[in-house]
Amino acid sequence: MPKPKPLLRGQSLPIFNLTGDKTAEIAKQRRFVSESTSTLRMSGTSVEYSKQEITDKPIGQNGVFRQYLRGRPITMFAPSDSAEQGAKKESTLPTEMLRAEWVYGYRGRDCADNLHELASGEIVYNIASVVVLYDPRAGTQRHYLGHNSSIQCLAVHPAGVLVTSGQVMGVNRREQIAVYEKFDGFYETPDPNWYKPHVRVWDSKTLQTLAVIGGGKLQFGVCAVSFSVSDGGGRVLVVDDSPGKILTVWDWKNGDLLCEAVATRDLLETAAFHPMDSDMMVTAGKNHLGFWTIKKITAGSTSKAFLTTKKGLFAEHQAKFVHCLDFGDNGDVITGDSKGSILVWKKGCNRISHANPAAHKGGIMALRVTSEGTMVTGGGKDRRVVVWDRSYTRPLRECKLDKSLGGVRSICPADKCQMFSGSGLFLGTLSNALCHWTLDLEKVEAVAEGHADELWGLAAHPRKPQFVTCDYSGLVVLWESKTHRPIWRTNLKFAAQSAQFHPSEEILLIGTSVGRWYCMDASTAAVIEDHQAGEDNKQLDCLRFSPDGAILAVGSHDNHIYLYTVENHGKSYKKSTRLSGHSSFVTHLDFSTDGRYMQSTSGDYELLYWDVAARSQLQFKSAMRDVTWNTQTCVFGFHVFGMWQQGADGHDILSCAVSGSRALLASADTHGKVNLFRFPCSKFQAPGHVYPGHGSHVTSVSFLHGDDWLISTGGLDCGIIQWQVVQPAPKHSSKRTHKDYSKPSTKSRNSSTSMLSVIDEFLPEDPSRNGGGLAVTDAATQTSRPGSPDKASRNPSPQPPPDPVQEEKKIIQQLVDSLFLNN
Structure with missing residues (x-):
C-alpha cells in the first residue's frame, strides 16, 4: 500500500465487501446513503450550520448511534445518563466567538514585492488568505479577509489608501459563500466565478472591497499586480500565473479588460507600471525582461488597445x-x-x-x-x-x-x-x-516571525499562555502569545510532525516523519534524549501523556501505538509495549481522566478503545460510554460527532480541541476554516461559528491555558493565526436563505439525505421541513458593510409524497445497521 500523502493523512479504504447477492445489494444501498448527502450550509462571520432537528426515538438500542464516512461505520454510545436519549436535543450557537488577533509570519518564500507602506503608516503584506495591516507604532494588526484562497501578490495605489491583491484558485463550495459575506459584501452579489483566481481592489481604511476583476478570465492564479501611477491609479496590471503568463491590463473601476498578451513561458517574478507613463510597463522573471507599451488602433468611432513589447538586451x-x-x-x-x-x-x-x-x-x-x-x-x-x-x-x-x-x-x-x-x-x-x-x-x-515549510505540529503549554509549533524543515519554535514573539527557536535533523508537553511543563516532546521522537527541555530547547518508536521509520502523527505523566502513548504510521513508562518527571523513557488493532495509521490519541483507558482514531476512520493497565484493546465499546476523557483530540466519538457536517468524507476535519473549561469545541478543516461549537457537540449538524483565514488545510487547533486564545496552524500556507476568544453583546439574529450563485436569481436550497444514520429509527426529521433556513449571528468582524439589510427567510417547500423506491432503500439501510450492530 503506498504511503499516504501528508495533506490527507492517508487514503480511505473501500467499504466492506459483503458476500452474496443480497449483501451486495445492501452494500450498494449503504454506499448510496453515504454518498447522497446534502451540501454543508453556512453563513456569516459566525456561521450557524443548518439547524436540522433530530428527534431521538430510543427503541431497544440504548442510545447507540452510527456515523458513516465513505461507507465506513463508526459506532458511538451515548452516556447512560445522557438527556439526549428519548428527548429532542437542544443545541445552540456558543455565545463565545473568535476574533483574529495576530497572524504570525509573512509570505516571502515564494512571493515577491508584497510589502508596502500605506498612507496611514501601516505596513501591508500577505500570508495565507489574509492581508495583514500592521501598525508599527501600536504594535497591532488589522486583517482584510475578503479572499477565499491563498494570496500571491499585492500592490498599493499611488495615493496609499487603496490596495489590490490577487489570489489563486479556490474551491467551488457554494455553501461557503455565506461565510465570506460577513467579511466582504461583494459576495452578496451572485457571481459563478467567485472562487476562481481574481484580483480584489479594496479600501485599507474601511476594509471594504471596491471591485473584483479577473474572475472567470484568469486561469491558475495571480503572480503579479500593479496600479498605474501617472493617471491617478485608474488601471491595474494583472499577470495570470498560467503556463503562458498572460499579461492583462484592466480599468478596475468599470471592470473592463483593456488589452492582454503572453508575457513569457517561464517563471515571472514581478511586473509594474512605469510611474511616469501609464501606457508603459515592465515585467521580469526567468530569462526575461520585457518593456511593454499600450498602443491603440482607432477605426471610426471605436478604438482597440493592444500591447507591444521589446526584450531587454x-x-x-x-x-x-x-x-x-x-x-x-x-x-x-x-x-x-x-x-x-x-x-x-x-x-x-x-x-x-x-x-x-x-x-x-x-x-x-x-x-x-x-x-x-x-x-x-x-x-x-x-x-x-x-x-x-x-x-x-x-x-x-x-x-x-x-x-x-x-x-x-x-x-x-x-x-x-x-x-x-x-x-x-x-x-x-x-x-x-x-x-x-x-x-x-x-x-x-x-x-x-513564522514558519517557511509545511506546518503540522502544535502543542499548548499546560500552565502558561505559550505554545509550540514545528514544521517539515525541522524548525521548532516556542511562542509567547502575549507578545507574539518566539521565546526560542531550534532546528532538528528530521521533519517535525507532532508536539506534546509533559504535565510537569518542564519537558517537550517532538515527533518526526521518520519515527524518531525527541525529549527536549521546554525552557532551553536542549535535547535530553531521543527514541525510535518503530522499526519502519514511519511518521508519528500524535504523542500523548497520561494525566499523571507516567505513561506516554505514541501513534505511528505503521498502524501501531507504542506505550512508554515515564520516569524522572518526563526526562527518562522506557518502551513497555506495542498495541496492535488499527488497520491504518494512527492519527489521534486521548487518555481518560483517571488514566485507565485510551481512545484512538486512524486514517481508516476507526475509533478504538484500550485498557492501559492490561495493554490490550477493549472489544466492548459500550463499556466506554460513561468514561470522561482528559483531552478530546480524537475527531470521532459521541461527544464530537456534531461537528461533522453533511457531505463530509472523513478527511474534512484534521484536528479538534476542547477548551480547558470543557465548554467549547474547536475544529480544523481542509477548506481553510476554523470552526467553534459548544461542547459536548452531540447533535447532528450542530450549529457553530466558522472563520476563514487559512489558505490551505488547517492542520491543528489548540486552546491556550486560560482559554483566552485559540491557535490554528495552516499546512501549506505555513500560517499561524492567534484567535482571541470573545463574548460580544448579543445582537439580533435573523433568518436568511442561500443564493444560487450559478444563476442571477436567488433560490433556497433543500437538504438531502444526512451522512449520519441513527440505529433503529433514531432518524432525523425530514430536512425539507426546515426550508434550508439559517440563523446568522453577528460577531466581532474585521470589516462590515453598513446598511446591508437583513434577508427574510423563504417559505419552506411543500414536503413531497413518499417515494416507494426511497422507502425500500430506508428498509435496506436499517437491515445494514442491524447487521453491523449484531456483528
Whole structure:
C-alpha cells in the first residue's frame, strides 16, 4: 500500500465487501446513503450550520448511534445518563466567538514585492488568505479577509489608501459563500466565478472591497499586480500565473479588460507600471525582461488597445533570473538579478546604460528606490541589506540579517521622506519573517516571525499562555502569545510532525516523519534524549501523556501505538509495549481522566478503545460510554460527532480541541476554516461559528491555558493565526436563505439525505421541513458593510409524497445497521 500523502493523512479504504447477492445489494444501498448527502450550509462571520432537528426515538438500542464516512461505520454510545436519549436535543450557537488577533509570519518564500507602506503608516503584506495591516507604532494588526484562497501578490495605489491583491484558485463550495459575506459584501452579489483566481481592489481604511476583476478570465492564479501611477491609479496590471503568463491590463473601476498578451513561458517574478507613463510597463522573471507599451488602433468611432513589447538586451550581463525592479526619479528602470548585479536601463530603451556587477554575492532578491533618490537592495544568499548612493555604485550603509531570518525578499522604506532620521526600513525575508532595520542604530529586529515549510505540529503549554509549533524543515519554535514573539527557536535533523508537553511543563516532546521522537527541555530547547518508536521509520502523527505523566502513548504510521513508562518527571523513557488493532495509521490519541483507558482514531476512520493497565484493546465499546476523557483530540466519538457536517468524507476535519473549561469545541478543516461549537457537540449538524483565514488545510487547533486564545496552524500556507476568544453583546439574529450563485436569481436550497444514520429509527426529521433556513449571528468582524439589510427567510417547500423506491432503500439501510450492530 503506498504511503499516504501528508495533506490527507492517508487514503480511505473501500467499504466492506459483503458476500452474496443480497449483501451486495445492501452494500450498494449503504454506499448510496453515504454518498447522497446534502451540501454543508453556512453563513456569516459566525456561521450557524443548518439547524436540522433530530428527534431521538430510543427503541431497544440504548442510545447507540452510527456515523458513516465513505461507507465506513463508526459506532458511538451515548452516556447512560445522557438527556439526549428519548428527548429532542437542544443545541445552540456558543455565545463565545473568535476574533483574529495576530497572524504570525509573512509570505516571502515564494512571493515577491508584497510589502508596502500605506498612507496611514501601516505596513501591508500577505500570508495565507489574509492581508495583514500592521501598525508599527501600536504594535497591532488589522486583517482584510475578503479572499477565499491563498494570496500571491499585492500592490498599493499611488495615493496609499487603496490596495489590490490577487489570489489563486479556490474551491467551488457554494455553501461557503455565506461565510465570506460577513467579511466582504461583494459576495452578496451572485457571481459563478467567485472562487476562481481574481484580483480584489479594496479600501485599507474601511476594509471594504471596491471591485473584483479577473474572475472567470484568469486561469491558475495571480503572480503579479500593479496600479498605474501617472493617471491617478485608474488601471491595474494583472499577470495570470498560467503556463503562458498572460499579461492583462484592466480599468478596475468599470471592470473592463483593456488589452492582454503572453508575457513569457517561464517563471515571472514581478511586473509594474512605469510611474511616469501609464501606457508603459515592465515585467521580469526567468530569462526575461520585457518593456511593454499600450498602443491603440482607432477605426471610426471605436478604438482597440493592444500591447507591444521589446526584450531587454543584456549583452555580457545576462543572468538566469531578473528577480526585482524599480524606477529612478528620472524614469530609469533599475533591475536586480541572480548574478548579484544592479543594471540601469534608460527610460524607453531596452539596452543597459550602466551596471554595478556583483553588487551582492548571490542574487539580489529585492530592490527599492527611495524618495531621496538613494536605493536599497537586499541579497538572498548573502543576506545583506545595502543602501546605495544616487549613482547606485557606492554603498552608504549596510547590515546583515541573522541566518535564522533568511535572505531578503522584499523591502519597504518606512516614512520615506525622512528615511535616515526616521524609523528605517521594513524587510520581508525568505524565511517568512518581517523585520525592521533602524538605520540610526544599525539594529535589525524581527517584528513578525513564522514558519517557511509545511506546518503540522502544535502543542499548548499546560500552565502558561505559550505554545509550540514545528514544521517539515525541522524548525521548532516556542511562542509567547502575549507578545507574539518566539521565546526560542531550534532546528532538528528530521521533519517535525507532532508536539506534546509533559504535565510537569518542564519537558517537550517532538515527533518526526521518520519515527524518531525527541525529549527536549521546554525552557532551553536542549535535547535530553531521543527514541525510535518503530522499526519502519514511519511518521508519528500524535504523542500523548497520561494525566499523571507516567505513561506516554505514541501513534505511528505503521498502524501501531507504542506505550512508554515515564520516569524522572518526563526526562527518562522506557518502551513497555506495542498495541496492535488499527488497520491504518494512527492519527489521534486521548487518555481518560483517571488514566485507565485510551481512545484512538486512524486514517481508516476507526475509533478504538484500550485498557492501559492490561495493554490490550477493549472489544466492548459500550463499556466506554460513561468514561470522561482528559483531552478530546480524537475527531470521532459521541461527544464530537456534531461537528461533522453533511457531505463530509472523513478527511474534512484534521484536528479538534476542547477548551480547558470543557465548554467549547474547536475544529480544523481542509477548506481553510476554523470552526467553534459548544461542547459536548452531540447533535447532528450542530450549529457553530466558522472563520476563514487559512489558505490551505488547517492542520491543528489548540486552546491556550486560560482559554483566552485559540491557535490554528495552516499546512501549506505555513500560517499561524492567534484567535482571541470573545463574548460580544448579543445582537439580533435573523433568518436568511442561500443564493444560487450559478444563476442571477436567488433560490433556497433543500437538504438531502444526512451522512449520519441513527440505529433503529433514531432518524432525523425530514430536512425539507426546515426550508434550508439559517440563523446568522453577528460577531466581532474585521470589516462590515453598513446598511446591508437583513434577508427574510423563504417559505419552506411543500414536503413531497413518499417515494416507494426511497422507502425500500430506508428498509435496506436499517437491515445494514442491524447487521453491523449484531456483528
